Amino acid sequence: MSQCNCDNPLVPELVQVSHIIEETSDIKTFYVSTMEGKKPFTPQPGQLGMVSLLNIGEGMFSITAQGENHLEFAIKKCGMLTDALHEIKTGQMIGVRGPYGNGFPIEKCLGKDMLFIGGGIGLAPVRSLIKYCFEHRDDFGSIDIVYGARSMADLCFKEDLFEQWPQEHNTKVHVTVDSGDENCPCNIGFVPAFLERINPEPQDKMVVLCGPPVMIKFCLQVLKKMGFTDDQVITTLEMRMKCGVGKCGRCNIGSKFVCLDGPVFTMAELNGLPNEF
Amino acid sequence: MKTITKANMMDAIAILAQDAQVLVPMTVDGISKFSLWGSEGTLAFSAVNTLLPPKDSLFPQTEKMYSYQVENQTITSLDIHNEAKQQIIFGIRPCDMQSIQCMDDVFLTKTFVDDFYRVKREKLITVCIGCNKTAPTCFCESMGGSPAGHGAADIQLCDLGNSYSIVAQTAAGQAVVEKWQGLVRDEEGSVPEVSCTLKVDAQGLPAQLSKMFNHPIWQEVSRKCIGCGTCTYLCPTCYCFDIDVQNNGNEGYRFRCWDSCMFSDYARMAGGHDPRPSKNERIRNRFLHKLEYFNERYGKNLCVGCGRCLTKCPVHVDITLFIDKVKEVSSIESVQL
Ligand SMILES: Cc1cc2nc3c(=O)[nH]c(=O)nc-3n(C[C@H](O)[C@H](O)[C@H](O)COP(=O)(O)OP(=O)(O)OC[C@H]3O[C@@H](n4cnc5c(N)ncnc54)[C@H](O)[C@@H]3O)c2cc1C
Ligand code: SF4
Ligand code: SF4
Ligand code: FES
Numbered sequence: 082m083s084q085c086n087c088d089n090p091l092v093p094e095l096v097q098v099s100h101i102i103e104e105t106s107d108i109k110t111f112y113v114s115t116m117e118g119k120k121p122f123t124p125q126p127g128q129l130g131m132v133s134l135l136n137i138g139e140g141m142f143s144i145t146a147q148g149e150n151h152l153e154f155a156i157k158k159c160g161m162l163t164d165a166l167h168e169i170k171t172g173q174m175i176g177v178r179g180p181y182g183n184g185f186p187i188e189k190c191l192g193k194d195m196l197f198i199g200g201g202i203g204l205a206p207v208r209s210l211i212k213y214c215f216e217h218r219d220d221f222g223s224i225d226i227v228y229g230a231r232s233m234a235d236l237c238f239k240e241d242l243f244e245q246w247p248q249e250h251n252t253k254v255h256v257t258v259d260s261g262d263e264n265c266p267c268n269i270g271f272v273p274a275f276l277e278r279i280n281p282e283p284q285d286k287m288v289v290l291c292g293p294p295v296m297i298k299f300c301l302q303v304l305k306k307m308g309f310t311d312d313q314v315i316t317t318l319e320m321r322m323k324c325g326v327g328k329c330g331r332c333n334i335g336s337k338f339v340c341l342d343g344p345v346f347t348m349a350e351l352n353g354l355p356n357e358f
Numbered sequence: 359m360k361t362i363t364k365a366n367m368m369d370a371i372a373i374l375a376q377d378a379q380v381l382v383p384m385t386v387d388g389i390s391k392f393s394l395w396g397s398e399g400t401l402a403f404s405a406v407n408t409l410l411p412p413k414d415s416l417f418p419q420t421e422k423m424y425s426y427q428v429e430n431q432t433i434t435s436l437d438i439h440n441e442a443k444q445q446i447i448f449g450i451r452p453c454d455m456q457s458i459q460c461m462d463d464v465f466l467t468k469t470f471v472d473d474f475y476r477v478k479r480e481k482l483i484t485v486c487i488g489c490n491k492t493a494p495t496c497f498c499e500s501m502g503g504s505p506a507g508h509g510a511a512d513i514q515l516c517d518l519g520n521s522y523s524i525v526a527q528t529a530a531g532q533a534v535v536e537k538w539q540g541l542v543r544d545e546e547g548s549v550p551e552v553s554c555t556l557k558v559d560a561q562g563l564p565a566q567l568s569k570m571f572n573h574p575i576w577q578e579v580s581r582k583c584i585g586c587g588t589c590t591y592l593c594p595t596c597y598c599f600d601i602d603v604q605n606n607g608n609e610g611y612r613f614r615c616w617d618s619c620m621f622s623d624y625a626r627m628a629g630g631h632d633p634r635p636s637k638n639e640r641i642r643n644r645f646l647h648k649l650e651y652f653n654e655r656y657g658k659n660l661c662v663g664c665g666r667c668l669t670k671c672p673v674h675v676d677i678t679l680f681i682d683k684v685k686e687v688s689s690i691e692s693v694q695l
Contacts, residue, residue, distance in 0.1 A: 089440070089473040091601075091614075092424055095433050135426045135433060135612065136605040160628040174433045294631075321627045323601045326470035330598035330619070333647070336654035341469060355571045357633050357643075 090326045093133050093176025096121050099151055101171055104237040105230075107158040108202060109167055112151040113177055120150050121177055125184035126209040127317065127345045130154065131325045133176035134169075138162040141322045141340070143206035144180065152177070155205040155237060181325045182344050185210045185289070185315065189347075193287045194222035198300055200229050200272050200292025204237055206317045206344070207291050211241075215249055224249070225281060229257040229272035229296075233265060255279055273299035283308040289315045301348065311348035318344050318351075318358050334358055359547055361521040366541040371395055371448055373537050378444040378483070381415055383408050392447060404517075406493045407451040407664055411594030415445055416478045417461060420615040423474060423601075427609045439611075442477040446534075448485045453498040453664040455486050455508035457594035463656040464597050474614075483530050486511030487522070490550045495665030497556040497678055503662060505552045516549045523549060558681040560649070560659065566688045567650040571642070575687060579680050580641035582673040587618035589667035589675070590644070595660045598624075619644055645680060 100112035113132075115121050124130070124144045132154055133139035140162045146153040158167045169175070187210075195214055199207045214221045226246060230236045236256065243266075246254045256267035257275040268275055273296065288309060290300055297316060304314060320332035320339045327341035335355045337343065351358075362370060372395075374380050381392040384399035391410035393399050402408065427435045450458075465475035489496070489505040498505060507514045512531030515522040524542060526532040535542065590596040600617040604610050617624065620640050626632040634640050652660035661677060668676040 089438060090470045091472070091474065092436075092438055095436060135436075136428055136603060136610055138603060139601065163628070170431070173431045176433075319627065320633065321625050323599070326472075327468050328465060328470070328472050328597075328599075329601070329614075329617075330647075331617075331625070333643075333651065335646075336651035355646075357639070 090178065091324060093131070093135075093139075093178045094121055095174055096177050098169060098171055098173045098175060101169075104155060104239075105235050107167075108155055108237055109158075110145070110153055110155045110238075111166070112148075112153055113175070114151045116174075118150055120147060121152060122180055123147070124152070124180035124209075126187065126213040127182065127185035127206055128180040128209075129182040129325065129340070129344065130177050130179035131181065131322075132156075132162075132166070133178075134162060134165050135176055137165045139176070139323075141181070141325055143209065143317070143344075145205040145208045146212050147209075155202065155208075157202045178325070181340055183342060185213075185345050186347075187213070189315075190214075190287045191220050192222065193285050195224045196281050196286055196288045197224070197226045197228075198272065198276065198288065198290045198292070199227070200296040201231070201235070202237065203292030203296070204228055205291075207289050208238060208241070210289060211246070215246075215252075218250060222251070222285065224252040225255065225279070226253070227255045227257075227272065227276055227279060229259070229275065229292075231259045233258055233261055233267075271299075272296050273303050276300055277303050277306075281307065283310075283313065287313055287315065291317050311352060314348040315345060316348065316351070318346060320358065359545060360524045360535070360542050361518065361545040361547065362524055362538065362542050363521045367522060370538045370541050374446055374448070374534065378446045380446045380448050381412060383449045392449075395448070403449055403487070406489055406491065406496060407453060407666070409666065409670075410592065411454050411457060411664070411666070412447050412450055413454075413457060413461065413594050413597075415447060416458065416475060416482065417465075417597060417599075417616075420613055421474060422611050422613045425609065425611040429608060440474050440477050442481045444481045444483075445478070446483045446485060449487050450484050450511070451489055451664075452486060452503055452505060452508040453496070453662040454594050455484060455511050456498070456501075456503050456662040457664070458484070459510055460595045460652070460656070460658065460660055460662070461597055463658070467656075483513075483534060484511045485513045485515060485531075485534075488514065488516040488549070488552070490517050490552050492552060492554050492556075493665060493669075495556060495669050496554045496663065497558055497665060498663035499554045500556075500558045500560050500678075501659050501661055501663035502560075505554060506549065518547050518549070521545070521547075523547060554663070556665070556678060558678045559685050560681060563659075563681065563684065564650045564653040566684055567646055568654075570684065570687070571646075573687070575683060576638050576642045579645070579675065579683070580637045583620070583637045583641055583675055584673060585620050585622060585637055585640070586672060587620045588670050588672065590618040590620055591616060592666040592670055593661075594664055594666070595648075595662060619647070641675070645677065648677070649681070 102110040332339040380395040384393040386399035390408040392412040465472040488507040648660040
């Protein structure tokens with residue numbers, strides 16, 4: 082078997098899927114390691130990896146977490162590549178290249194209280210920073226995690242939400258679902274309304290907000306009302322991507338390429354770009 | 359000045375063709391383009407720029423990147439295709455030379471180096487011929503260039519009638535000229551002055567355009583466009599590409615190929631969301647990329663004024679008329695302010 086030359090940023094490294102977790106009916110988390118059982122590369126929170134099934138296609142995904150010897154991708158089934166990824170079994174060889182993108186601006190968050198807001202698969206990018214905060218717990222103040230999905234069955238990362246994260250020091254996890262019955266162990270309602278009820282204080286706080294565009298739009302209105310400024314709100318963008326390295330021209334917003342200069346932007350930065358996302 | 363007669367030039371090219379692929383302007387089946395020296399077609403040195411730009415030699419229209427074999431769960435081989443032969447583009451025009459500068463910025467700078475491009479670029483020698491006449495659609499001067507020549511070419515030639523003047527501008531160019539001993543002579547002469555007849559005022563365009571994202575001008579300029587992509591395929595600087603796969607059973611290859619931001623599915627994402635759903639947004643992106651965004655990112659225009667898109671757009675969408683219109687709009691609007 083010939084190994085790839087990874088000096089070439091468009092050629093994937095060959096790796097294996099070492100573990101698969103079924104999060105919901107259409108989201109699975111894939112653990113990825115090198116053929117020798119090592120971590121393919123060490124990304125910063127919020128960075129991206131291009132995952133490929135060589136005979137089908139490539140797609141860009143947030144690296145939602147990493148361990149000593151693996152990277153994690155949480156992938157929603159929604160097209161050719163992602164359908165095929167959902168069919169694979171542990172041990173499958175795939176391609177991965179990266180890490181790409183700017184990652185979260187950790188230096189802006191140091192010493193601050195953190196408010197994480199996620200919707201659906203939008204928790205995937207946010208989770209990498211949440212995990213970072215727990216690994217460097219003393220560098221951050223209080224942590225609030227607000228997460229919503231359509232129903233109980235659609236909540237991702239349930240073990241983190243209900244078992245791991247609530248145990249952490251000075252941390253609150255607030256979960257909501259759009260609809261559910263009286264046995265539902267969490268709030269019922271949309272994320273923006275839930276956020277309004279939680280009513281976080283804006284002082285010394287950074288907000289990380291990712292989810293479907295409507296959720297982002299209404300959460301921003303709520304945050305504004307509470308006195309958060311555009312400098313305090315961080316989000317991640319999605320544009321269609323091919324190369325991931327700022328060459329193919331595909332993912333531009335104005336003169337920025339989301340794959341290289343993003344995907345993480347503060348709302349203040351986005352206000353300076355053409356409104357094309 | 360050093361010169362070479364036109365008759366000797368053919369011998370000079372033949373010398374270079376002994377150990378490099380020499381691409382020269384030719385008309386093949388009615389289309390002018392850069393073709394391998396010695397291949398079928400009519401030499402077209404005397405014309406202005408070719409219809410097809412030479413960008414294909416650095417950035418092929420389709421390019422195999424790597425082949426693979428898959429067996430059940432295992433990928434049994436992955437072979438990268440990035441060898442390059444020594445190439446010489448002989449007779450590139452100044453506008454197309456500038457387009458190579460643009461592609462160098464894209465593929466060789468900003469964190470990542472594109473290896474497929476790099477290997478070809480390192481093995482490329484450029485011999486530029488200055489234009490001593492210009493086509494009615496040439497406007498390189500307005501975009502910061504000059505029909506007389508380009509400082510980045512390895513060798514700069516100028517057509518003096520019966521001969522060409524020769525200036526080696528790099529060490530690689532000097533080495534080429536040394537191979538022409540006996541063909542080159544010293545002669546008195548002067549390089550004719552040339553100027554483009556088509557002119558636009560591109561001064562201050564990036565700043566003006568940065569205020570016009572929501573301007574009604576886009577509706578107006580995109581009205582006729584049929585989204586055929588001719589403009590981007592003929593443009594020497596358009597570099598957007600797609601990556602796709604050709605799979606047969608257990609093996610196949612992944613390739614990249616030119617793409618066009620004028621196509622309707624260019625930016626469409628899984629689930630159907632499209633940030634540029636109509637030709638209005640697509641033309642806006644193309645013109646802003648060329649005249650504003652590229653300037654902001656790399657400090658130059660992504661239009662070199664070659665005139666190809668205005669010549670061949672089937673409905674006469676014309677970037678020079680667009681620039682004129684932007685100037686008109688901004689002068690009216692600044693009066694109103
Ligand atoms: C910065 C970024 C982070 C992402 N993170 C995640 C994540 O953590 N989890 C997750 O499930 N999804 C994520 N996505 C979306 C994911 O890339 C697409 O869902 C996926 O590429 C769809 O591929 P497909 O072949 O199944 O769909 P198809 O519709 O069959 O795709 C066709 C082509 O379009 C491209 N494409 C389609 N949709 C998108 C899209 N939204 N973004 C970029 N390219 C697209 C694909 O690369 C492919 O070439 C992210 C996208 C971006 C840009
Ligand atoms: S935009 Fe038109 S005139 Fe400008 S470089 Fe491209 S093809 Fe030539
Ligand atoms: S060549 Fe003309 S019609 Fe075709 S996509 Fe370009 S602007 Fe539109
Ligand atoms: S994905 Fe190619 S430029 Fe961003």
